[in-house]
Amino acid sequence: MSVIQRSIQVAYGLRVYFTQAAFDPANLVIKGLLTGNAPARTAKALVVVDESLAQAQPALIRQIEAYFAAHADALNLACTPMIVEGGERTKNSYFHVSEIHSHIDRYHIDRHAYVLAVGGGALLDMVGLAAATAHRGVRHVRIPTTTLAQCDSGVGVKNGINAFGKKNFIGTFAPPFAVVNDFQMLASLSPRDKRAGYAEAVKVASIRDAEFFAELERDAARLCEFDPAAIQHLIHRCAELHLDHIATSGDPFETGSARPLDFGHWSAHKLEQLSEYKIRHGEAVAIGLALDTIYSRDAGHLDAGSAERVLKLLEALGFELFASELLHTDSENGLLVLEGLEEFREHLGGELTITLLNAIGHGFEVHEMNLPRVIRAIDELRERHRGRARKIVRASA
Ligand SMILES: NC(=O)c1ccc[n+]([C@@H]2O[C@H](COP(=O)([O-])OP(=O)(O)OC[C@H]3O[C@@H](n4cnc5c(N)ncnc54)[C@H](O)[C@@H]3O)[C@@H](O)[C@H]2O)c1
Ligand SMILES: [Zn+2]
The missing domain is CATH 3.40.50.1970 (Rossmann fold)
Structure with missing residues (x-):
């Protein structure tokens, strides 16, 4: 040879x-x-x-x-x-x-x-x-x-x-x-599409840049009102962090098994599909980020205060952190959203690689997800959603 x-x-x-x-x-x-x-x-x-x-x-x-x-x-x-x-x-x-x-x-x-x-x-x-x-x-x-x-x-x-x-x-x-x-x-x-992109900024700030995360917290009320200067700042920094990643990660064409900038995306892609694309990509990402943040906390990687900051920021930006598609089941009563894990792995091949958080501004990778813990995180999002809905009803009564 x-x-x-x-x-x-x-x-x-x-x-x-x-x-x-x-x-x-x-x-x-x-x-x-x-x-x-x-x-x-x-x-x-x-x-x-x-x-x-x-x-x-x-x-x-x-x-x-x-x-x-x-x-x-x-x-x-x-x-x-x-x-x-x-x-x-x-x-x-x-x-x-x-x-x-x-x-x-x-x-x-x-x-x-x-x-x-x-x-x-x-x-x-x-x-x-x-x-x-x-x-x-x-x-x-x-x-x-x-x-x-x-x-x-x-x-x-x-x-x-x-x-x-x-x-x-x-x-x-x-x-x-x-x-x-x-x-x-x-x-x-539309306001909906103006907002949707904010989820990607929360994503990249959560895994890469604590200072940017704090800026988003500071600007949340202005972003909610679609203040042009606040949106322009968000877009500029978020685009810059994405370019930095592509240019310096060493794997711009994702030949390995990791997709570090796809924090929160394994469930997001599945939710988009389950909703027949009625849920926008950014909206699905917001839910996916919330899910993997709670999971990170429950798995002992992230402290409760930091997890709450991520959830609060997403809510302050106007995102719903629950969708009924999270509860869609197959004929054997299994949650369909969980199929997103295998589909996520298969898209790249190799080992399952999911990004989680161990601090604000710091993502890391795991190769296994504990399904009961994912289901508990979905339950928590549902309860949180119900609690917020009750508060809104009380406030308007
Ligand atoms: N290639 C990548 O790396 C990558 C990364 C993340 C997401 N995506 C993909 O991006 C897509 C989501 O993109 P999106 O959030 O921009 O949504 P979108 O392209 O679906 O646009 C949302 C809606 O707004 C309309 N629209 C667009 N610009 C408008 C404007 N200025 N005024 C009025 N209407 C306008 C569109 O026609 C559409 O109806 C998904 O398919 C997602 O998978 C790709
Ligand atoms: Zn995305």
């Missing part, structure tokens, strides 16, 4: 720009990005816009067209922006990926051209998959338009769609060419 072996090193740059009014012709961030590599050449782009965003901001499509027209010397809009359904439904079939592939083919988007996706995390995941697989990868610029996508999903290196009833079953690791976070895009978001 013989073997030829070489090591291949590929360096990626990950850039997240923070700006306002990205499609104002006076804003040169997108123009600079698309033409940066070859200023003498016209940069061609296919733009895909989230349908709910296009409805909520009716002037947006015209603004995008006007932006490209104003910079026609350097930019070429391949066709009228595609308007594609956003939200989880966009990830639940292959249809839209194929639709984008067909536009990439028809309008000759090559590997020096760009696919810009403007929308929520679900749309970005779906378009990211289409861009990563056409011609084995065309340049992809993400313009996230939800809090969650600006602070977490849109700034990472993963894309995907759901299949076989499992989240992100079909997907790739493909760092985007760049990400442009335009804070004004969030103006038309």
